[in-house]
Amino acid sequence: MATGRDPMTGRTLRAQITVDRPSFVLSAQFDVPAGDCLAILGPNGAGKSTILGALAGLVTMTGEIRIDDRIVDDGATHVPPEHRRIALLEQKPRLFPHLSVRENLAFGPRSQGRSRREARAIADAWLERIELPDVGGWRPTRLSGGQQQRVAIARALAAEPDVLLLDEPFAALDAESAPTIRRMLADELARTETTSVLVTHELSDAWQAASRCLVLDAGTVVEQTTPAALTASPRHPFTAALAGYSVVHGTWDGGALVVGDDVLLGIVDGDIAPGDAAFGIVVPQDVTLSATSGAIRSRVRALSVHSGRVRVESEAGLVAELPEGTAPPAAGERAWFTPVGMRVRAARAASTRSPVLVAADPPE
Numbered sequence: 001m002a003t004g005r006d007p008m009t010g011r012t013l014r015a016q017i018t019v020d021r022p023s024f025v026l027s028a029q030f031d032v033p034a035g036d037c038l039a040i041l042g043p044n045g046a047g048k049s050t051i052l053g054a055l056a057g058l059v060t061m062t063g064e065i066r067i068d069d070r071i072v073d074d075g076a077t078h079v080p081p082e083h084r085r086i087a088l089l090e091q092k093p094r095l096f097p098h099l100s101v102r103e104n105l106a107f108g109p110r111s112q113g114r115s116r117r118e119a120r121a122i123a124d125a126w127l128e129r130i131e132l133p134d135v136g137g138w139r140p141t142r143l144s145g146g147q148q149q150r151v152a153i154a155r156a157l158a159a160e161p162d163v164l165l166l167d168e169p170f171a172a173l174d175a176e177s178a179p180t181i182r183r184m185l186a187d188e189l190a191r192t193e194t195t196s197v198l199v200t201h202e203l204s205d206a207w208q209a210a211s212r213c214l215v216l217d218a219g220t221v222v223e224q225t226t227p228a229a230l231t232a233s234p235r236h237p238f239t240a241a242l243a244g245y246s247v248v249h250g251t252w253d254g255g256a257l258v259v260g261d262d263v264l265l266g267i268v269d270g271d272i273a274p275g276d277a278a279f280g281i282v283v284p285q286d287v288t289l290s291a292t293s294g295a296i297r298s299r300v301r302a303l304s305v306h307s308g309r310v311r312v313e314s315e316a317g318l319v320a321e322l323p324e325g326t327a328p329p330a331a332g333e334r335a336w337f338t339p340v341g342m343r344v345r346a347a348r349a350a351s352t353r354s355p356v357l358v359a360a361d362p363p364e
């Protein structure tokens with residue numbers, strides 16, 4: 001028994017969404033090709049969940065949402081949430097507590113008119129796929145949080161939605177179960193060719209599940225491109241920080257980045273003019289640390305350990321990764337940080353990438 005749609009039946013999602021609230025305006029346009037996953041990233045309050053809400057029919061919007069040629073929302077037409085064939089999966093599994101696990105999985109197929117026997121067979125096939133073959137008769141509350149989320153993902157996919165929306169589906173999981181469930185979700189999205197939109201705070205999720213990313217900041221799309229391009233050449237400070245770079249903000253004076261009273265040398269990356277607000281990015285391995293001299297003197301905000309090396313984070317934003325065996329300064333102490341080969345971008349350049357997903361830049 002198949003547990004997903006037939007090949008080549010994935011749907012294309014096209015969305016142009018404007019949400020106008022008194023204190024928040026969101027404007028976003030994107031396409032998700034059939035069977036693809038679009039990851040939406042952005043700081044808290046950027047509007048990520050608002051986009052999902054608009055797609056699901058839970059948030060008032062203007063613009064247009066289409067699935068293939070079917071209009072879901074365009075001002076004149078507003079298909080109610082339950083008739084959109086768009087499923088929403090959130091942090092919490094929200095399984096039906098009064099139904100067994102098997103009945104939860106069979107619910108979607110039954111709602112679509114499958115016979116009881118067919119729906120049960122689909123549910124049992126999903127139980128095998130998510131490696132929980134023996135829990136069909138259990139109530140969901142007997143399962144761990146991670147197991148419940150596996151069932152919730154399977155329940156969403158068993159209903160064969162045209163589009164699956166995922167709002168931080170791994171955020172409530174413990175560190176042990178999250179990697180397994182991340183991999184399972186990516187595998188099942190690909191296998192079932194389900195078109196999906198994944199809101200996440202992790203760039204690694206985009207690498208694992210999505211072929212495209214959209215980065216939002218304060219309701220505006222600031223980047224739309226591939227996970228590889230976001231990682232290699234982030235154009236927005238938020239994305240750069242997600243990709244693990246040190247990020248330092250300042251003003252470009254025509255030859256260097258001015259940060260307070262300090263001047264940092266960097267390589268210009270893109271259009272930039274003297275006086276522009278700008279930010280520099282550099283990997284922590286290329287930032288040196290000294291007690292006596294360097295480019296910028298800043299207080300140590302925090303220490304962390306990555307792959308066996310200590311990283312020293314400054315209040316200025318620069319992060320230095322220390323060579324093995326080097327003693328770090330204590331948090332609160334001042335030290336000199338010097339970036340080598342820092343790239344400097346105009347802060348405004350973040351919003352100049354094409355707003356149309358299909359025309360997004362290739363990796364640089």
Ligand SMILES: Nc1ncnc2c1ncn2[C@@H]1O[C@H](COP(=O)(O)OP(=O)(O)OP(=O)(O)O)[C@@H](O)[C@H]1O
Nearest residue numbers: 021023024042043044045046047048049050051216
């Ligand atoms: N129901 C609502 N009514 C009015 N304003 C709202 C509502 N829900 C969210 N907002 C506001 O809309 C803006 C965007 O919120 P949204 O939840 O979409 O951001 P987000 O990017 O998903 O954030 P987070 O990462 O914190 O979940 C915020 O300013 C938020 O306060």
